Amino acid sequence: xxxxxxxxxxxACGVSxxxxxxxxxxxxxxxxxxxxxxxxxxxxxxxxxTLMSLLYGLMHPDSGTIAVDGRAVRFSSCVDAMKAxxxxxxxxxxxxxxxxxxxxxxxxxxxxxxxxxxxxxxxKEVARLATGYGFALNPATPVEDLGVGARQQVELLxxxxxxxxxxxxxxxxxxxxxxxxxxxxxxxxxxRSEGRAVILIAHKLKEVLSVADRIxxxxxxxxxxxxxPEQADExxxxxxxxxxxxxxxxxxxxxxxxxxxxxxxxxxxxPASSGAGLHGFSLQARAGEIVGIAGVEGNGQIxxxxxxxxxxxxxAGAIALEGRDITSMSCANRRRLGVRYVPPDRQRxxxxxxxxxxxNALLGDQRRLRRGSVIPAKTxxxxxxxxxxxxxxxxxxxxxxxxxxxxGNQQRLIVGRELSEGAALLLVCAPTRGLDVxxxxxxxxxxxxxxxxxxxxxxxxxxxDELRALADRIIVLCGGVATGxxxxxxxxxxxxxMLMGGIAA
Amino acid sequence: MNRLASSFAAAxxxxxxxxxxxxxxxxxxxxxxxxxxxxxxxSVQGTAETFVQTTPLLLTGLGVAVAFRAGxxxxxAEGQLVVGALCSxxxxxxxxxxxxxxxxxxxxxxxxxGGLWAAIAGWLRxxxxxxxxxxxxxxxxxAFLGANYLVSGPLRGSNAAPETAPISPSxxxxxxxxxxxxxxxxxxxxxAAAxxxxxxxxxVAGYELRAVGQSERAARYAGVNVGPAIxxxxxxxxxxxGLAGSTEVLGLLHRFNAQLSPGYGFTSIAVALLANSSPLGxxxxxxxxxxxxxxxxxxxxxxxxxxxxxxxxxxxxxxxxAAGMLRSARGRARVAVGPEGGVGTAPT
Ligand SMILES: Nc1ncnc2c1ncn2[C@@H]1O[C@H](COP(=O)(O)OP(=O)(O)O)[C@@H](O)[C@H]1O
Ligand SMILES: [Mg+2]
Numbered sequence: 066x067x068x069x070x071x072x073x074x075x076x077a078c079g080v081s082x083x084x085x086x087x088x089x090x091x092x093x094x095x096x097x098x099x100x101x102x103x104x105x106x107x108x109x110x111x112x113x114x115t116l117m118s119l120l121y122g123l124m125h126p127d128s129g130t131i132a133v134d135g136r137a138v139r140f141s142s143c144v145d146a147m148k149a150x151x152x153x154x155x156x157x158x159x160x161x162x163x164x165x166x167x168x169x170x171x172x173x174x175x176x177x178x179x180x181x182x183x184x185x186x187x188x189k190e191v192a193r194l195a196t197g198y199g200f201a202l203n204p205a206t207p208v209e210d211l212g213v214g215a216r217q218q219v220e221l222l223x224x225x226x227x228x229x230x231x232x233x234x235x236x237x238x239x240x241x242x243x244x245x246x247x248x249x250x251x252x253x254x255x256x257r258s259e260g261r262a263v264i265l266i267a268h269k270l271k272e273v274l275s276v277a278d279r280i281x282x283x284x285x286x287x288x289x290x291x292x293x294p295e296q297a298d299e300x301x302x303x304x305x306x307x308x309x310x311x312x313x314x315x316x317x318x319x320x321x322x323x324x325x326x327x328x329x330x331x332x333x334x335x336p337a338s339s340g341a342g343l344h345g346f347s348l349q350a351r352a353g354e355i356v357g358i359a360g361v362e363g364n365g366q367i368x369x370x371x372x373x374x375x376x377x378x379x380x381a382g383a384i385a386l387e388g389r390d391i392t393s394m395s396c397a398n399r400r401r402l403g404v405r406y407v408p409p410d411r412q413r414x415x416x417x418x419x420x421x422x423x424x425n426a427l428l429g430d431q432r433r434l435r436r437g438s439v440i441p442a443k444t445x446x447x448x449x450x451x452x453x454x455x456x457x458x459x460x461x462x463x464x465x466x467x468x469x470x471x472x473g474n475q476q477r478l479i480v481g482r483e484l485s486e487g488a489a490l491l492l493v494c495a496p497t498r499g500l501d502v503x504x505x506x507x508x509x510x511x512x513x514x515x516x517x518x519x520x521x522x523x524x525x526x527x528x529x530d531e532l533r534a535l536a537d538r539i540i541v542l543c544g545g546v547a548t549g550x551x552x553x554x555x556x557x558x559x560x561x562x563m564l565m566g567g568i569a570a
Numbered sequence: 571m572n573r574l575a576s577s578f579a580a581a582x583x584x585x586x587x588x589x590x591x592x593x594x595x596x597x598x599x600x601x602x603x604x605x606x607x608x609x610x611x612x613s614v615q616g617t618a619e620t621f622v623q624t625t626p627l628l629l630t631g632l633g634v635a636v637a638f639r640a641g642x643x644x645x646x647a648e649g650q651l652v653v654g655a656l657c658s659x660x661x662x663x664x665x666x667x668x669x670x671x672x673x674x675x676x677x678x679x680x681x682x683x684g685g686l687w688a689a690i691a692g693w694l695r696x697x698x699x700x701x702x703x704x705x706x707x708x709x710x711x712x713a714f715l716g717a718n719y720l721v722s723g724p725l726r727g728s729n730a731a732p733e734t735a736p737i738s739p740s741x742x743x744x745x746x747x748x749x750x751x752x753x754x755x756x757x758x759x760x761x762a763a764a765x766x767x768x769x770x771x772x773x774v775a776g777y778e779l780r781a782v783g784q785s786e787r788a789a790r791y792a793g794v795n796v797g798p799a800i801x802x803x804x805x806x807x808x809x810x811x812g813l814a815g816s817t818e819v820l821g822l823l824h825r826f827n828a829q830l831s832p833g834y835g836f837t838s839i840a841v842a843l844l845a846n847s848s849p850l851g852x853x854x855x856x857x858x859x860x861x862x863x864x865x866x867x868x869x870x871x872x873x874x875x876x877x878x879x880x881x882x883x884x885x886x887x888x889x890x891x892a893a894g895m896l897r898s899a900r901g902r903a904r905v906a907v908g909p910e911g912g913v914g915t916a917p918t
Contacts, residue, residue, distance in 0.1 A: 374791075375793075376790065376791070395793070395795070396790075396791075396793040397793035397794075397795070400793050406791065408791055413785065413787050413788060414787055414788055414791045415788065415791065416785075416788060417780075417781050417784045417785045417788045417789070417792075418784070418785065419784045419785075420780075420781070420784060424777070427777075428781070428788070428792045429791070429792040429793055431774050431777050431778065431792070432774060432793070435774045438773050438774055438775065439772055439773055439774070440772055440773065440774055440777050442772070
């Protein structure tokens with residue numbers, strides 16, 4: 066079944082692309098066959114998206130050619146690429162929020178008569194397609210009401226509706242929970258068995274190894290090599306990607322024994338926003354300890370984190386930090402006590418994208434560090450410089466906007482800021498989601514260092530390997546209730562899975 | 571294209587479109603714009619009068635700009651100007667203090683009144699999520715009609731005309747240059763622009779206001795109390811418009827009547843848009859609009875082109891400025907499509 070030997074349908078032959086002095090792609094050879102899943106991996110900035118833009122006709126290579134079915138082509142835009150049967154799902158969703166699923170899928174090709182839209186038939190068409198792939202989507206639902214997993218399905222439908230033979234998926238799993246990701250991979254397998262060619266960009270090596278027929282590694286714009294999953298393992302791929310060996314999921318035990326109890330939560334109730342809410346949750350966590358919170362997304366994790374951070378008011382229960390009751394303290398005052406937060410949505414919650422790097426480096430501490438009523442310009446600059454130095458922020462200058470960094474660098478900036486002065490309580494949500502191994506390794510190392518320096522860390526993660534690698538103990542949430550507590554050694558997938566599903570272990 | 575270039579392009583395109591309109595009616599655009607410039611800058615009196623026209627546009631423009639920076643669309647500058655003018659006129663007529671005390675107090679009353687008026691819309695937005703676009707428009711009507719009622723009834727001076735009693739002589743701002751109407755209000759407005767630029771860039775309150783404007787959500791996560799920040803931003807915006815009203819009363823009319831403003835508060839939206847909400851940019855764009863408005867009569871008299879053409883140009887400036895903004899927003903969405911670099915801008 067693996068190692069497809071269908072014909073090559075889309076190929077890049079010796080393509081190079083420069084942006085000024087930067088070489089984003091250099092003499093890259095890459096192809097994909099019908100009935101094959103070809104994974105492309107590499108660090109952020111390795112040139113993966115650039116290569117895809119060349120294949121999809123969004124840009125032209127400086128040299129080299131693109132070939133469809135063995136014939137060289139020159140797409141004048143992605144419209145030509147679509148006509149040639151190529152479809153692409155971008156790293157970031159491109160959906161019209163207010164439009165329904167059907168309107169988004171049919172955008173630009175709405176069926177109609179004499180200038181009148183035929184909503185009924187487009188909804189019927191989309192429903193047929195969605196059911197065919199087992200998507201539980203109502204074509205009439207506005208996209209703004211959908212979660213990330215469902216949005217991803219809408220993006221896929223957009224491509225499938227055009228009956229693309231080649232699908233390019235640029236980091237489709239970056240924003241998905243593990244459950245949603247594995248559902249996506251089922252679809253990918255299905256597409257392959259239909260004889261379509263799939264190019265998949267992803268960061269999680271385990272996923273890549275399980276889903277791909279062929280894996281190509283890109284580093285600094287060059288192809289390092291192609292391997293078949295049977296002959297590769299995570300360590301080897303990691304080495305190819307970054308040029309040195311990284312064992313991301315290795316446990317590093319903490320130095321010394323944990324200190325006193327720092328955080329005491331007693332029967333906390335927090336109302337839900339969209340998920341489950343939190344019910345009767347109690348926890349004692351020590352300084353110098355990482356407590357992992359496991360669970361399927363939307364089972365009370367965010368409610369817990371935001372109640373601790375002071376953005377959500379609990380309806381019952383109490384929170385004490387270092388013996389002090391902070392249950393109804395404002396977020397700004399909690400920050401003064403050393404409560405720090407790395408939120409799950411780095412672009413909308415962790416950064417002001419149009420602020421400069423130095424302004425972002427101050428975010429959240431603008432009041433604590435102010436000099437009179439004036440911004441502490443020197444502190445702000447020094448902080449940004451220090452983060453850039455310690456976290457190797459690529460492309461740093463104090464005035465660069467946060468928007469202009471890659472996801473990995475944005476996350477480094479946030480973590481660097483939240484850890485810049487010793488934290489008493491550090492709340493961290495999905496800190497390495499969608500990051501490449503290099504960036505993820507830096508972040509994990511810093512979290513461990515913060516723990517060793519005496520911070521009490523609450524780590525919400527949807528990545529079980531991450532929890533096992535970082536946490537000193539793992540608490541499982543299901544439906545807003547703690548269903549169990551495990552040591553990382555005992556937290557195998559099966560046990561965690563049962564607790565996450567609400568079945569007592 | 572950077573923002574400065576885009577502003578100049580918007581102004582140039584608007585003037586060019588105005589020229590086309592003149593050509594269509596067989597008027598000579600070169601003669602018309604020449605007369606306009608001659609009227610606006612050709613003499614000491616003309617130049618001084620251009621600055622006089624610039625002053626309220628500058629102050630209200632700053633008000634609209636600061637609201638924009640907080641992510642708020644304050645369409646109510648005209649109403650806030652009227653409320654500020656009325657209150658400082660009443661106050662100025664009522665108290666008799668030494669000039670050095672009375673003038674600052676009159677300004678303070680005007681600013682406070684305009685600020686409170688705008689804060690209503692800010693509060694409705696923060697508390698109930700009511701769109702400030704709608705509420706400021708409604709507050710405009712309340713201000714206009716309320717002021718009309720007051721000056722034709724309870725607050726009418728001894729005069730038969732519907733206006734308040736004159737302010738006390740110690741509240742009058744005298745011309746800086748004799749034979750002109752140019753008062754200290756103009757340099758004060760310039761100082762206000764510089765102060766606002768500094769405040770936005772360098773103070774914690776300014777930083778938080780900009781954070782709220784760029785991303786309300788991220789600001790909340792940074793511990794900013796977003797509701798009060800919105801109310802404060804609207805209050806500051808309204809205070810600047812109220813100050814504009816005070817300058818008209820103290821420097822020009824010495825009383826309040828309904829003809830006080832030819833719509834400065836509305837033109838100020840174009841002023842702020844053209845300046846891209848940069849306080850220092852507002853100085854330039856307010857001057858541009860002041861020049862157009864002041865030169866318009868001269869253009870009508872000497873080139874036979876109706877002065878309303880200037881309103882057309884103003885409208886076109888809004889159109890082209892907005893088009894420029896759309897363009898840059900689109901550009902950003904496109905980067906998100908292209909590789910890396912741009913991150914996560916969903917097209918809106
Ligand atoms: N339009 C562009 N202009 C300038 N530099 C770019 C542009 N697009 C990408 N780059 C740069 O090219 C390199 C490769 O980027 P990209 O292909 O997006 O990497 P990846 O998708 O592997 O993370 C990065 O250093 C990026 O900053
Ligand atoms: Mg990419």
